[in-house]
Amino acid sequence: MKLCRFELHAGRICPGVLVDDATVLDLSSEVENLTCLLEAADLRSRVGALIKQGLPRHALSAVRLLAPVEHQEVWAAGVTYLRSKKARMEESDFSATAYDKVYAAARPELFFKSLPEKVAGPDDTVGIRADAQWSVPEPELALVINSRGELVGFTIGNDMSSRDLEGENLLYLPQAKIYEHSCALGPCITVATSETEARTWTIRLTITRNGQPVFQGETAVSQIKRGFTELVDYLYRSQRFPHGVILLTGTGIVPPDDFTLRPNDQTAISISGVGTLTNVVATV
Numbered sequence: 001m002k003l004c005r006f007e008l009h010a011g012r013i014c015p016g017v018l019v020d021d022a023t024v025l026d027l028s029s030e031v032e033n034l035t036c037l038l039e040a041a042d043l044r045s046r047v048g049a050l051i052k053q054g055l056p057r058h059a060l061s062a063v064r065l066l067a068p069v070e071h072q073e074v075w076a077a078g079v080t081y082l083r084s085k086k087a088r089m090e091e092s093d094f095s096a097t098a099y100d101k102v103y104a105a106a107r108p109e110l111f112f113k114s115l116p117e118k119v120a121g122p123d124d125t126v127g128i129r130a131d132a133q134w135s136v137p138e139p140e141l142a143l144v145i146n147s148r149g150e151l152v153g154f155t156i157g158n159d160m161s162s163r164d165l166e167g168e169n170l171l172y173l174p175q176a177k178i179y180e181h182s183c184a185l186g187p188c189i190t191v192a193t194s195e196t197e198a199r200t201w202t203i204r205l206t207i208t209r210n211g212q213p214v215f216q217g218e219t220a221v222s223q224i225k226r227g228f229t230e231l232v233d234y235l236y237r238s239q240r241f242p243h244g245v246i247l248l249t250g251t252g253i254v255p256p257d258d259f260t261l262r263p264n265d266q267t268a269i270s271i272s273g274v275g276t277l278t279n280v281v282a283t284v
Helices: 034-038 043-051 082-090 096-104 163-168 170-177 228-235
Strands: 002-007 013-018 023-026 057-059 064-066 073-078 109-114 125-128 139-145 151-159 183-191 202-209 212-220 245-248 266-271 275-283
Touching (some): 013 043, 034 043, 109 170, 139 202, 139 228, 139 266
Parallel strands (some): 073 245, 125 275
Antiparallel strands (some): 002 013, 002 183, 013 023, 073 109, 139 151
16 A cells, blocks of 8 residues: 655645556545544554545546655664665764764664655755765665554655765764755655565665766665664654654665766665655755
């Protein structure tokens, strides 16, 4: 089951279910918004019942998919893949010891990433900072968690990052990670899926420039060191998320050190159990 948000016409935003690659089921007559569904006591049964009701359907070509986030904050976990740890250590001698220690520590690195209104959706713009020299996308599996701390679904996240700023000093991480158009989510939320199944998925990144691929990479969700329940537990310690939260789980795909994004590049992140999130790069 794949839930989504879409704009139908005249700014009307609807919750929906992706029936297939060409059709979306309109739930707006039965459900106020996507968050209401994610808060349901039995999400699988609720969505299953809605699908059987014969609700209106629209061609995907006639609607615009939006980021599947409404009031949820977006947070992120860092250094969860061995490849990510090595890359973070290589980019900065100053910070290398800290990244090495957090990879092995009991407590994960967790940080705030974006307010919901700042999140880019499918085909929207993602940004590279004008004052950065080394910018990369970070393709990540994102956990969708409700207000009760229950993992209810998965989506795709793009955690845009300025590696030179972070490498200069780890205290610059907020500036390297949190800026205009620095986070994208979509195109949908896969629900009624276990962590066991999600760990069989593959994550792929393709960066295209002037119509030609300039970088391609692949990793497996199974390579994430920490369990999803562990990450959720730490995130909810001494925290409250009345609308739920979305948690990016880190990246295992790192472009080479001599690569940086340029304006008009296109990023395409695919996760086998979710779909593909495509965005266009611009300087901000």
